[in-house]
Structure formats: C-alpha cells, structure tokens
Amino acid sequence: MNRIKNTIAVAKRLKLSSIMTNSELPSIFNGTVDLGIIGGTGLYNLDCLEPIALLPPMVTPWGITSSPVTISQFVGTNSHFHVAFIARHGVNHEYPPTRVPFRANMAALKNLNCKAVLSFSAVGSLQAHIKPRDFVLPQQIIDRTKGIRHSSYLNDEGLVGHVGFGQPFSEKFAEYIYQFKDAITNPESEEPCHLHYDKDMTVVCMEGPQFSTRAESKMYRMFGGHVINMSVIPEAKLARECELPYQMVCMSTDYDAWRDEAEPVTVETVIGNLTNNGRNANLLASKIIVSMAKEIPEFMHSGDGLRGSIKKSISTKPEAMSKDTLEKLRYLFPDYW
Ligand SMILES: CSC[C@H]1O[C@H](OP(=O)(O)O)[C@H](O)[C@@H]1O
Numbered sequence: 306m307n308r309i310k311n312t313i314a315v316a317k318r319l320k321l322s323s324i325m326t327n328s329e330l331p332s333i334f335n336g337t338v339d340l341g342i343i344g345g346t347g348l349y350n351l352d353c354l355e356p357i358a359l360l361p362p363m364v365t366p367w368g369i370t371s372s373p374v375t376i377s378q379f380v381g382t383n384s385h386f387h388v389a390f391i392a393r394h395g396v397n398h399e400y401p402p403t404r405v406p407f408r409a410n411m412a413a414l415k416n417l418n419c420k421a422v423l424s425f426s427a428v429g430s431l432q433a434h435i436k437p438r439d440f441v442l443p444q445q446i447i448d449r450t451k452g453i454r455h456s457s458y459l460n461d462e463g464l465v466g467h468v469g470f471g472q473p474f475s476e477k478f479a480e481y482i483y484q485f486k487d488a489i490t491n492p493e494s495e496e497p498c499h500l501h502y503d504k505d506m507t508v509v510c511m512e513g514p515q516f517s518t519r520a521e522s523k524m525y526r527m528f529g530g531h532v533i534n535m536s537v538i539p540e541a542k543l544a545r546e547c548e549l550p551y552q553m554v555c556m557s558t559d560y561d562a563w564r565d566e567a568e569p570v571t572v573e574t575v576i577g578n579l580t581n582n583g584r585n586a587n588l589l590a591s592k593i594i595v596s597m598a599k600e601i602p603e604f605m606h607s608g609d610g611l612r613g614s615i616k617k618s619i620s621t622k623p624e625a626m627s628k629d630t631l632e633k634l635r636y637l638f639p640d641y642w
C-alpha cells in the first residue's frame with residue numbers, strides 16, 4: 306500500500322497525466338521485461354502500449370532514471386511480452402541533452418533484464434532526400450559531443466575496459482525494424498513518409514543545446530552525415546557496454562542549417578513535425594512489438610553476438626577491483642563476477 310501511495314506521490318510531483326489516470330498501477334513488477342524503449346523529444350509514452358506497472362524513477366549506482374519506468378504490454382493483449390519505457394528528457398522535458406542521466410537510464414533497462422533497446426530521437430536532416438517527417442535507421446555515428454557527458458561504465462580509477470564500437474548499432478535489429486517500413490508510409494498523403502536504411506547511414510551527435518551554425522551543418526554533410534541529433538552519444542556507447550542490441554529510430558523534423566536559401570532550424574520547426582512523427586512512431590512500434598510478442602527474434606535470444614563481450618573487454622583483474630566497483634558491475638551483470 307505504501308508503495309502505491311509513493312507511486313501516486315511521485316506521479317503527482319511529476320504531473321504525469323498518464324499515471325494520474327492509472328493511479329492504481331502497482332509500483333513493482335515481478336515478471337520478465339523483454340524490450341526497453343527510450344522515447345525522445347515529443348515521445349513521452351506510446352499509445353499502443355497499455356501500462357501494467359509504474360516503477361518510480363529507479364535508483365541506480367549511476368543516479369536516478371530521467372523518468373519513472375512504465376512497464377507495459379501491447380494494448381488489448383494479455384501477452385507475456387513486456388516493454389519498459391523511459392522518457393529520455395523526463396516526463397516534463399526537464400533534462401537538457403547534456404544532463405540526461407544516460408548511464409542511469411541504460412543501467413535500469415539492463416537491470417530489468419531487457420534483451421534489446423529501441424530508442425527514438427528527433428533529428429535534423431543533412432540530406433535533401435531525407436525529408437522532415439521521414440524516419441532513418443542509422444548504422445554509424447560521428448561523435449561531436451564535447452566530452453562533458455558521462456559516457457562509460459568503465460572509466461573509474463580501478464577499472465579499465467575497452468569495448469568495440471566499430472558498428473555502434475545492431476544491424477539485425479535495424480533489419481527487423483525495416484521489414485515494417487510500410488507502417489509509416491501514408492500512401493494517401495501528398496507527401497508520403499519514408500523509412501531510410503542502409504549500412505552507411507550516419508547520425509552526427511552534437512553537444513547542443515544550441516543548434517549548429519550553417520558552416521558546421523555544411524561540414525557535417527562533407528563528413529558524410531545523414532541526420533543530426535544531441536542524444537545518440539552516449540546512449541549507444543552505454544548500450545554496447547551493457548551488451549544490449551541497440552537501434553535508434555531517427556525521426557526527421559527539419560533540414561538543420563545547411564540550405565542557404567532556407568531559414569536555419571528553429572525549435573518551432575521541430576515542434577511542427579512532432580505530432581506526425583509521434584503518430585508514425587506508434588505505428589512502427591506497434592508492428593515491432595506485435596511481431597516480437599509472437600516470437601522473440603533470434604538477435605534478442607542470442608544477444609546479437611554481444612553476450613560475454615564485456616568480460617573480454619575488461620583488463621582489470623577482479624581480485625584488484627574494489628568492493629564498490631564490483632557492486633556496480635554486478636548491478637549490470639549479476640552473473641559475471
Ligand atoms: C528539440 S530539438 C533538439 C533535441 O531533439 C532531440 O531530442 P531526442 O534525441 O531526445 O529526441 C535532439 O537530440 C535534441 O536533444
């Protein structure tokens with residue numbers, strides 16, 4: 306009873322409307338969680354999901370998650386496939402990109418035993434053929450953040466580890482999502498939306514919070530960037546350190562600042578496309594979740610080749626690790642040390 310009261314108190318404090326209408330939701334969940342979803346700007350929940358538990362913001366060794374963690378199943382089903390959802394910027398959009406507790410968010414999803422993480426992000430387009438409202442499944446990243454975000458679980462004194470990051474996303478996961486590309490195309494619309502995917506698609510991650518200058522935007526095009534955001538780093542790095550297959554769905558909202566003949570991006574332009582993108586995110590997520598619930602894909606069962614990689618990546622001998630370090634590692638990997 307106290308837990309439920311606590312949940313309601315948190316919900317009230319956070320003015321979380323979906324929770325207020327679900328105030329009887331339990332604040333603990335003892336089932337298995339299969340998929341983690343991180344929602345970005347304009348995507349604070351998914352309508353296709355029916356919440357069955359609401360965990361108050363989770364306390365991890367790396368701080369507190371940016372939002373409560375909603376455990377859901379697909380609307381209208383009683384399936385055993387469960388999704389954990391976190392709002393990246395908080396339910397009231399209170400964490401700017403530099404201050405998102407990325408480590409806590411990914412650690413919480415790992416601790417809940419998620420088998421993969423699907424992330425959504427509002428992005429600017431750096432290419433004429435990627436129109437605002439189109440979606441992109443990037444396979445590469447150019448990191449233009451400024452080194453001020455905590456971007457690793459393996460960067461404390463007394464713990465040395467280097468994971469491979471040559472392929473920062475899960476190709477298998479991207480292919481799985483891409484089979485549902487028609488979900489976002491509205492053929493009746495004058496401007497149907499497209500889901501773009503190939504192995505060279507690159508997302509540039511900048512620090513922000515200001516948008517790019519025109520010169521920077523043009524430089525990112527020369528680098529080979531396709532879209533730009535402020536959040537894929539460190540999210541993708543942390544997913545890799547958690548051995549979690551990770552794919553970001555980039556939802557284009559604007560043409561950034563590279564087109565000389567057009568106004569550079571403003572937040573109004575971004576907001577103007579969020580409703581359409583949110584609707585398409587729901588359509589795409591529905592297809593993915595229904596399909597996963599029918600049969601969990603192989604890359605989630607097997608861990609997409611990542612399982613065990615962290616053990617090989619850590620050079621420090623466990624005997625030399627402090628109690629604190631071991632405790633933190635065990636939060637992520639209870640079976641390894
Ligand atoms: C409001 S535009 C800039 C903002 O939008 C994106 O957020 P998210 O990735 O969480 O959808 C971008 O990364 C910036 O943080």
Ligand SMILES: Nc1ncnc2[nH]cnc12
Binds near residue numbers: 427429430511516535
């Ligand atoms: N042009 C842009 N630059 C960085 N992040 C963005 N998110 C949405 N549009 C963006």
